[in-house]
Amino acid sequence: MLFDALVPSSALQLIGFADVDAFRPIESMEDARSIPLDVANFAAARAVVSLPACRIVVMRSFARILDTAYRMPGGMVILAMTDDLQANFRGVDLDARFFVALRGNDECHYVEPQTNHHAMIILSPILRDRGWFDRADDLRAHVANWPALLHARQLLLDILRTASVQPRLFETTEVAAHLQEGLLLALDDLFRIDPLSDRSTSVRSERSIKLVQQIDDYVAAYPTAPIYTADLASEFGVSIRTLGGAVSKVRGMSLHQYIRLKRLWATRARLLKGGGATVATCARAQGFHHLGEFAAAYRATFQEAPSDTLARGRQIRVSAG
Numbered sequence: 560m561l562f563d564a565l566v567p568s569s570a571l572q573l574i575g576f577a578d579v580d581a582f583r584p585i586e587s588m589e590d591a592r593s594i595p596l597d598v599a600n601f602a603a604a605r606a607v608v609s610l611p612a613c614r615i616v617v618m619r620s621f622a623r624i625l626d627t628a629y630r631m632p633g634g635m636v637i638l639a640m641t642d643d644l645q646a647n648f649r650g651v652d653l654d655a656r657f658f659v660a661l662r663g664n665d666e667c668h669y670v671e672p673q674t675n676h677h678a679m680i681i682l683s684p685i686l687r688d689r690g691w692f693d694r695a696d697d698l699r700a701h702v703a704n705w706p707a708l709l710h711a712r713q714l715l716l717d718i719l720r721t722a723s724v725q726p727r728l729f730e731t732t733e734v735a736a737h738l739q740e741g742l743l744l745a746l747d748d749l750f751r752i753d754p755l756s757d758r759s760t761s762v763r764s765e766r767s768i769k770l771v772q773q774i775d776d777y778v779a780a781y782p783t784a785p786i787y788t789a790d791l792a793s794e795f796g797v798s799i800r801t802l803g804g805a806v807s808k809v810r811g812m813s814l815h816q817y818i819r820l821k822r823l824w825a826t827r828a829r830l831l832k833g834g835g836a837t838v839a840t841c842a843r844a845q846g847f848h849h850l851g852e853f854a855a856a857y858r859a860t861f862q863e864a865p866s867d868t869l870a871r872g873r874q875i876r877v878s879a880g
Contacts, residue, residue: 561640561676562604562619565719570726572607579603579621591627596672608722610739611732612683615715619676625669633684634662634692636746638703640676640712647672648700658703658749663695678715680746689743691750707748714745767805770795774806774814778821783846786818822846823860826853830865831872838865 567573576582579595582603586593595601604619612633617640629635639655646653647670653659693699718738721728728734773795778786791814792799806814822845829841839850842865847853857865 561617561716562606565606565723568723568726570608570729571719571722572605573723574605576601576603576605589627590630591625593621594624596622596624602674606719608718608729610718610729610735610742612686613739613742614681615718615742616679616681617676617715617719618679620671620674622673623671625671626666627669628664628666629661629698630664631661631681632663633682633686634660635682636660636680636691636749638678638680638708638711638749640678640715643673644675644677645673646670646675651700653700656702656705656708657700658708659698659700660692660750661696661698662692663697665696665698667698678712680715680742686743689747689750691746703749704751707745707751711742711745711749714742718742767808770797770802770805771809774802774818775821778818782822782825783844785846788814819856820860823857826857826865827861827868830868831875833869833872836869838869841865841869 562573562575565571565573576585579593579598579601582593585605601621602619603621606615606617608615636658637660638658642655644653644655648657648659649668721738729738774791777791777794788799788802792802795802797805803814806812806817810817812820826841826845826847829836829844830838838854842848842850842853854865857868861868
């Protein structure tokens with residue numbers, strides 16, 4: 560087992576806890592509260608190693624409900640140390656493929672249905688920002704690149720074993736810094752996340768797609784009405800920033816650009832359909848009331864004047880007839 564080959568040393572703090580009451584003081588210091596789910600089979604342990612600008616805590620946890628408040632000004636990364644991890648993080652089931660990251664403060668709720676082995680890497684604020692964290696005060700679970708996660712896990716094990724059997728190496732600043740740099744480089748690889756496989760990104764994408772569909776439905780339902788961002792956000796119960804971010808994420812443009820583009824295409828469809836319509840009536844039917852601006856936007860988008868489209872539509876109908 561992970562802890563069996565380790566012995567405490569001047570560089571490795573190793574603590575076992577026979578029951579949850581012995582573990583409570585640790586939780587109190589870390590602003591965490593556990594409800595054990597299997598008191599009879601409780602067994603927890605911690606191994607701690609300090610490097611110049613980070614601290615490694617490897618934990619054998621226990622079946623529990625855990626509420627905790629993280630205060631991590633320099634950042635924190637949590638990853639599985641075995642392949643059988645099972646946990647629920649804010650309603651999302653996690654396994655060993657995931658890692659969790661935070662910079663700043665956040666409260667979190669976990670359920671661990673079984674004993675898990677995981678590592679927590681607590682980073683000092685003195686470390687330079689390596690672009691790992693999207694934003695502060697936002698604890699997120701990510702699907703890791705599996706080879707990168709395995710490499711980081713093995714490196715952590717090597718550091719623990721070295722601290723156990725060769726603690727004097729950690730007294731040498733150069734050696735400790737070298738070990739830390741290797742770990743930081745491993746985390747660099749870990750954070751090279753494929754967004755298509757990232758669960759948190761996937762969840763956000765689904766929400767963005769739903770918002771964009773709501774916008775599409777709204778534009779279709781009110782083709783001639785002026786559309787204001789604040790009104791749309793209020794209609795859908797989201798912030799303006801969320802609404803704009805959804806369109807940018809899914810469509811790659813601003814909300815204003817997207818609505819205008821949709822209305823331009825709807826106008827084009829009307830012009831091609833014809834039926835005695837004029838350019839002006841087709842444009843106004845889609846909310847374009849300033850015909851000069853409409854004509855310029857139309858030409859920029861379709862590389863032809865709206866009157867050309869209207870004429871081509873008539874030719875198509877004549878040919879078809």
